Amino acid sequence: MSGYVNVDVPIELLFTDLVTEERKKDIPNYTDSWYEHHKLSADMPIMRFDSHKSLYRYFMNEQTSPSAYLDWYKNIFLTRGIAPPLQDEEVIAFRKNQYHMMKVDLSSNNAFSYQEPPLAKFNRAGGYFNLKDGHHRSTFLYCQGKRSMKVKISSEDYMDWMNIEGLSEVADSFQRHQRSLIYTPILHPSYLHWKSERDQTYPTRLDVMMDFLGSRSLLGTKVIDIGCNIGYYARHFAREGAHVTGLEPLAEHYDLALRLNRLERVNFNLLPDRFESSSRLQRYEIGLLLTVFYHLMGDRDIRNAFLRQINQCITDMLFWESGGEPETEKSLLLQNTHFTRYVKLAATSGTGKIRELGVFLKT
Known part of the structure; x- marks a missing residue:
């Protein structure tokens, strides 16, 4: 059995990605400081992804500042010796525009349709899924009160999750x-x-x-x-x-x-x-x-x-x-x-x- 399937996964089982040792080489301008920053929010449930939650709760007028998100964004670059490409105001403007687009899509489509759902990998040892992309979408849906979301997983991962025995x-x-x-x-x-x-x-x-x-x-x-x-x-x-x-x-x-x-x-x-x-x-x-x-x-x-x-x-x-x-x-x-x-x-x-x-x- 091979290929991929799109499935609804409970929000409790969606965790952020973790860059493993062998994947460090894929990070441009990798530094140990970047990795320490990454680990602060890696392999963590979306429901505890505080930096991204602060962004969407700010847009929802439930939080006074998105500072946790802005700190996260800047440190992605600064820890690798790179100047952040966007200023704070530009980051917020870009993400706010995306937020409104997702809101419109969510209100007009029951399935919150996208051309491609986020890719996830089943962590068999832990019994949950690590998102390989789509962290913003997932956190947005969580803050909107959704209890599950569609992700793309391998057929093998689906069978592992099903656990027929x-x-x-x-x-x-x-x-x-x-x-x-x-x-x-x-x-x-x-x-x-x-x-x-x-x-x-x-x-x-x-x-x-x-x-x-x-x-x-x-x-x-x-x-x-x-x-x-x-x-x-x-x-x-x-x-x-x-x-x-x-x-x-x-x-x-x-x-x-x-x-x-x-x-x-x-x-x-x-x-x-x-x-x-x-x-x-x-x-x-x-x-x-x-x-x-x-x-x-x-x-x-x-x-x-x-x-x-x-x-x-x-x-x-x-x-x-x-x-x-x-x-x-x-x-x-x-x-x-x-x-x-x-x-x-x-x-x-x-x-x-x-x-x-x-x-x-x-x-």
Whole structure:
């Protein structure tokens, strides 16, 4: 099988390109300084491509300055000893014209048609796609709230992404548990048409958390996802190179998460433990606690054990989403853990409840 196909790929799976060692020779006037600049935004999800996001959010009147983009643009040249060919005003004028053209095209064509969709390469080891071009288009679509975009990939990459063997395991799990509902998206061609209970509409909880993290590298960061359900968030952090532990005590969620890890070619340390009683935990810089804590607030012993475990395990930040009583949850977490500061990130809603998404910080 050879050739190329055009396919819709979820925005979560679109990463920026990475110039490998053997490709350095293809960069005109290559310098090590250029490569250090390149690595700051290389092999990164489009949803965290802050320089380009700042450009489009500036055009959308959501950001006061495109300075991050202008810095990125200038350093492409300056790090190689080349004077930037365009001044700041010229760069913005050029990109603004392109922005308006893309807006017109997007509003008049359901498929956002181009003569040629961006070329992407499947990163089999990471379970995502590296864009070889089209970074501006992709970021534009992301900022417009699109959850997927069409890219051009090799037929071999498509078969790797399909992962027929893993697909049959997931189908068996759904059938065994007589399940047809999913709480979070499954990032695979066979399930892109399925409606999930959460994280369907921009900005999703993942979008908001990625905005907060900005350009912070997650490579090597230890992350724990408490009550990870079918593993959507844990897999995203794992794709970014974090060392992730996910806890999911509900047997059918655990079973499906295991199989989805194989299907999406992403692995993390998945445990069937309850967080408050697990003896297999370490220390983690980042914790995820999304719509979990409110389930156990009524049992004082479990609640206190849960809070003690948070103190022992999570050292840096805790992303949290409430149940229907956010103020009560926030008070308990601030009064009974080492986290001293709370930042509200978004008002959210889901499964019939008005919720709140935020992050607890140590300082």
